Amino acid sequence: MPDGRFKALVLRHPGETIEASIETLSDDDLPDGDVLIRVHYSDMGYKDGLAITGAGHRQLVQSFPFVPGVDFAGVVELSDTTRFKPGDEVIVTGWGVGERHWGGYAEKARVRSEWLVPVPGGMTMRQAMTYGSAGLSAMLCVNALERYGIAAGSGILVTGATGRVGSIAVMLLHRLGYRVIGSTSRANEEKDYLRALGADEAIAAKDIGGLPAQPLLPERWVGTIDNVGGATLANALAGTAYGGAIAALGLVGGVDLETTVLPFIKRGIALLGVDSEKCPNEKRIAAWQRLAEILPQGLPDDVIEEIGLEALPARAEAIMRGQVRGRTLVAL
Ligand SMILES: NC(=O)c1ccc[n+]([C@@H]2O[C@H](COP(=O)([O-])OP(=O)(O)OC[C@H]3O[C@@H](n4cnc5c(N)ncnc54)[C@H](OP(=O)(O)O)[C@@H]3O)[C@@H](O)[C@H]2O)c1
Numbered sequence: 001m002p003d004g005r006f007k008a009l010v011l012r013h014p015g016e017t018i019e020a021s022i023e024t025l026s027d028d029d030l031p032d033g034d035v036l037i038r039v040h041y042s043d044m045g046y047k048d049g050l051a052i053t054g055a056g057h058r059q060l061v062q063s064f065p066f067v068p069g070v071d072f073a074g075v076v077e078l079s080d081t082t083r084f085k086p087g088d089e090v091i092v093t094g095w096g097v098g099e100r101h102w103g104g105y106a107e108k109a110r111v112r113s114e115w116l117v118p119v120p121g122g123m124t125m126r127q128a129m130t131y132g133s134a135g136l137s138a139m140l141c142v143n144a145l146e147r148y149g150i151a152a153g154s155g156i157l158v159t160g161a162t163g164r165v166g167s168i169a170v171m172l173l174h175r176l177g178y179r180v181i182g183s184t185s186r187a188n189e190e191k192d193y194l195r196a197l198g199a200d201e202a203i204a205a206k207d208i209g210g211l212p213a214q215p216l217l218p219e220r221w222v223g224t225i226d227n228v229g230g231a232t233l234a235n236a237l238a239g240t241a242y243g244g245a246i247a248a249l250g251l252v253g254g255v256d257l258e259t260t261v262l263p264f265i266k267r268g269i270a271l272l273g274v275d276s277e278k279c280p281n282e283k284r285i286a287a288w289q290r291l292a293e294i295l296p297q298g299l300p301d302d303v304i305e306e307i308g309l310e311a312l313p314a315r316a317e318a319i320m321r322g323q324v325r326g327r328t329l330v331a332l
Contacts, residue, residue, distance in 0.1 A: 004028075008106030009309050011052065013064040018054035020313045031102050033110035034081050037090065039074040041129035042104035044312070044328035045164055049319035051098060052312060060099055069330070070097055071132035072104025073125035081113040089119040091288065093133035094277040105312060107332050117285050120292035127298030129329055131291060134164035137276040139287040141165075141225040141247035142172050144272045148245040150223040152177035157220070157236055158199075159183045159208070160227030160252055162190050164327065167197055167303075168295075169225045174198025175294050181221055183208060183232075208235035209253070215260040216267065223247070230254025237263040237271070249274040304329050 004027040012019050027036065050060045051068040061068065076088040084090065095115045097103045102110075119128055128135075145156070156173050160166040161182030173180045175198070182199035184190045191202040211231045219241035226233050227250030236246055237259050248271060263269045276284070303326040307315060318324050 006107035052316035069104030154222035228253035
């Protein structure tokens, strides 16, 4: 489009509801920042569904008009910093992008250069966005377990294993030689899918979904990547072997953690918190590079649905109704 004009999904909040429509904007409409990016790909997760529909327990976006899209990859068009130059391919995830700062559901975005990660060598922008922030989060969890000393060959439980983060965590752990136990609430239907990702075993989420009978149970795994929280996390702790560790990043099953000090002081277990939103840039650059080395090919096409801007509002409704399986890739 000429004259610096471009298309964007814009949220407006005229009354009680949030309205989402495709608008034509110009570079001058974009928020402040020192790098202007031509966006090529974005993706879609629960937070994006929340932003577009305004549904859920809290309104994610507080200021309007607003362009959502928490993850994106694109090419630098203009740069006021020496750290990036026009033509550089970059990834943006976290830092409130798509929540407080305009995001990736637009052909252009202007952001702060300190939020940018170069697209790692050996990976395309499209491949990077099949992973998005879920891939970064999964990689950070694996790195945290490894840093604690959990070695390849150990049994690792991944809770919420069919989800965005969980499925990539299963793939990474498998490639690195861990024995992967995936938990899912649909163990019968999803067993084959988890096996195809690389899980050695699929267990039913309900087996670890209630509070454990005791704070220490027979040892079942050495590490856990936990997307669920609540009673599931308490159960994961109770079943962790001596010297093991849990990388905790999710809360789909609740924010409470009912446990005792016993797993920590009797078995020397570590609870490692993982955050990809404000993770320091050096750590995230290294994590993206490692993700590209272990799984350079991106997610397979059969788990991806590629859509354009115009399909986003309906897709957001479907995500909020829990009707979306697999990954949504947004091409701009
Ligand atoms: N800390 C961070 O930086 C960070 C970064 C990314 C994500 N997260 C958090 O990590 C979690 C996972 O994110 P995601 O993008 O992978 O989510 P997702 O795609 O929705 O996957 C979550 C999975 O958990 C399972 N699940 C859903 N509700 C559940 C419940 N009530 N109890 C037990 N299992 C349940 C589902 O799998 P089954 O149907 O197979 O059981 C679902 O596929 C979320 O809480 C997200 O907010 C945190």
